[in-house]
Amino acid sequence: MSEQEKGGGEPGGPRRIVMTPGARRALDAAGRLFYERGIHAVGVDLIAAEAGVTKKTLYDRFGSKEQLVVEYLADRDERWRAFLAPYLADAGTARARILAVFDASRDWAEGRSSKGCSMVNAHAEISDPVHPAYAVITGQKTWMLALFTDLAREIAPRGAQHLGRTLMLLHEGGLVAHGLRIFPGAVDQARADAEELLRAAAAGDSVDR
Structure with a gap:
């Protein structure tokens, strides 16, 4: 090296x-x-x-150009995590921290991701697991799923995996819809749906499976 x-x-x-x-x-x-x-x-x-x-x-x-792509995506991931950190730090409960992820994603998307999620866009071009950047793309999404699941565990311990995955689907769907610009406020709508889901989870009406 x-x-x-x-x-x-x-x-x-x-x-x-x-x-x-x-x-x-x-x-x-x-x-x-x-x-x-x-x-x-x-x-x-x-x-x-x-x-x-x-x-x-x-x-x-x-x-190589491949290494440039690795650095580009890893840099985007590092900057996103640094951007997200104060949103999480300023939120108190697990519910508030989950919703803060959506708030951060909306602000990030509006200021830095007009064409949608860089990881999703990159995956459309890099689908070969052998490519060195592939691990950066999937690693970033795995990290996000783990974040949602860890926070979900404080709300619905027995249904944390399902709740975390559902929150991830809402989050990623909001980002993709934002990038496609099919309708305005996609991430905000995903946040509102997440809030409703969390309300039901806290009441024991769902995801306890």
């Missing part, structure tokens, strides 16, 4: 690199282009030009 490499953020996660200023510029350019135009549609020549670095520098720092 070179001095520019580091392990993934999660145990068993993909290889990551240490960011130099030049690598950071390249990653910022790649992230913007990948999200706006699609991963397959963007080549390293365009990324290098947008970042103001040579193609050689880009390969010296990242080694």
Whole structure:
């Protein structure tokens, strides 16, 4: 492993690199282009030009376009988790923290995800589990499911798995509908449905199965 490499953020996660200023510029350019135009549609020549670095520098720092994609998605995930953290910290009960996830997702989507969830979009282009970015995509969604399930356990201990999965479906559906722009306020509607679900769960009327 070179001095520019580091392990993934999660145990068993993909290889990551240490960011130099030049690598950071390249990653910022790649992230913007990948999200706006699609991963397959963007080549390293365009990324290098947008970042103001040579193609050689880009390969010296990242080694391959695949590694750039890994860094792009991992960076999006890290920034999302940092964005979400204060929403969770400011909420008191498990119910409030679950709804705070939807609030954070709405604010994130409105300011940073006009084309929908970057992980869902990336999965449409990267469906091969062998691709190093595949683990970043599925790992991010696994983390979200675990978050919902852990919080659901405080509300419906015996039905936590089912409740967590249902909350995840509402959350992801809201994000996809937001990206498609079929109707306005998709994440807010998903939040309202989640609130109704949590009310029923707290009353013991559902998900105890």
